[in-house]
Amino acid sequence: MLIGIIRTLILFTVVVIGLRLMGKRQIGQLQPYELVIVIMLSALAAIPMENTGVPLASGLFPIFTLIVAQVALSYVALKSERARGIICGTPSVLIENGKIVEQELYRLRYNINDLLEQLRSKDTPNIADVEFAILETSGKLNVIPKSQKRPVVPADMNLPTAYEGMPVTLIIDGYVFHKNLAKINLDADWLKSELKNFGVNNLKEVLFASLDTEGKLFYQVKSKAM
Amino acid sequence: MRLLSALLIIFAAIVALGFWTNHRLQVSSGELMSNIEQIEQRLESNQWNEAYEQTAELEKSWENKAKWWPTVLDHQEIDNIEFSMAKIKEYIARKDIALSWGQLAELKLMVNHIPEKEAIRLKNVL
Numbered sequence: 001m002l003i004g005i006i007r008t009l010i011l012f013t014v015v016v017i018g019l020r021l022m023g024k025r026q027i028g029q030l031q032p033y034e035l036v037i038v039i040m041l042s043a044l045a046a047i048p049m050e051n052t053g054v055p056l057a058s059g060l061f062p063i064f065t066l067i068v069a070q071v072a073l074s075y076v077a078l079k080s081e082r083a084r085g086i087i088c089g090t091p092s093v094l095i096e097n098g099k100i101v102e103q104e105l106y107r108l109r110y111n112i113n114d115l116l117e118q119l120r121s122k123d124t125p126n127i128a129d130v131e132f133a134i135l136e137t138s139g140k141l142n143v144i145p146k147s148q149k150r151p152v153v154p155a156d157m158n159l160p161t162a163y164e165g166m167p168v169t170l171i172i173d174g175y176v177f178h179k180n181l182a183k184i185n186l187d188a189d190w191l192k193s194e195l196k197n198f199g200v201n202n203l204k205e206v207l208f209a210s211l212d213t214e215g216k217l218f219y220q221v222k223s224k225a226m
Numbered sequence: 227m228r229l230l231s232a233l234l235i236i237f238a239a240i241v242a243l244g245f246w247t248n249h250r251l252q253v254s255s256g257e258l259m260s261n262i263e264q265i266e267q268r269l270e271s272n273q274w275n276e277a278y279e280q281t282a283e284l285e286k287s288w289e290n291k292a293k294w295w296p297t298v299l300d301h302q303e304i305d306n307i308e309f310s311m312a313k314i315k316e317y318i319a320r321k322d323i324a325l326s327w328g329q330l331a332e333l334k335l336m337v338n339h340i341p342e343k344e345a346i347r348l349k350n351v352l
Contacts, residue, residue: 021229053301061240068237075230 003052011045014060018067023074031088031137037070088137095133098146108135119143165213174204174222184211195219247298251341254291258337261287265314266330274321281315299340307336 018041022034030038041063048059077084092104094115105112115133116125118141124130129149134142154161168180176188192203194217200206209219261284268277288311296304310333317326343350 021233055297055299055301057298061244064240065237068233071230071233075227 004049007052007056008049010056011049011059011063014063015041015045018063021067022070033073033087034070037066040066091137092135093132094135094141095127095130095143097132098128098130100127110135115141124149163213167210167212167218169208169210170217171203171206171209171219173208174206176203186211248341248344248346251295251298251344254295255337255341257291258284258287259334262330262334262337265318269318269323269326269330274318277326278315278318281311281318285311285315295340298344303336303340307333310336 019038022037044059044062044066048054048056073087077087092108094101094104094108094110100112100115104110105115116127119125119127119130119133122141122143124143124145129145130143131146132144134144136142168184170177170180170191176191178188181187181191188203191209195201195203195206195209198219200219200221205221207220207222209217211217261280265277265280265284268274268280288307292304292307310329314326314329314333317329
């Protein structure tokens, strides 16, 4: 039983490191070959976990081989357009200028009900309102509405807008982000004095603090119950 | 690209380790086979005490040569070999000729089978 626990922790660590090495795209948008690798990884990790009679190496080496294969394939796809087409496939236009591209739909065996369902989920239930609907290589449908049908933006009305940057996180759960303070040419002493003005004497008491682009400090103190 | 290079270097090292492991399996199983043959020779000439001493030698050889086997082989196979060796030792101690020969034949097959199973051959791949 203890052996099983130790093996599980080892394999879990290896799989997590493996997925991290594969890159950030893995979790959100899997290409077909990446999906295969993730499924295989989980299966490979499960066998030595449940069967202590199988050497750990029998799970670790194939897992490592899959990681190498994935990283190598992603580099090949990065460098070569042709290889990218073979490995990942190419996006398909299913609707063009408000018209369904029938041939493409048949080629992909993608039925109209699925297409309508996807369009509804993108808040464009009317095909006539769609300029382009593109089925990406990850299987996700991206919809570009006709210019008359998209939401109005300030530029459409020639409205000037103020710069909106990102608020900088300064404290999370009592931990001060000195790097972020340095980026905006401030330091912890400034933060302490600012928070002191609001009656906060200890930075450890702060749950969250951030500074927006207008220089407004937002903070929230931890509740006593937590 | 650095990540790929690092991974490929490690992968090449693992492949090399695989070849070396197969070679070591071949060598250590060969050594075990010579121990088994020694026992057979003693049995042929009815030297039961010497055969029993050879089983102790075989056990010692197994401890030294095959200590690392469980890291690359199915643990069940290792257990089977150990069970078989324990039986041989007991059969020889009881001077049971038929069972001793039968168990030796089985052990030979098991020890021989291990490097064969790990060798890079089409039948193993398929």
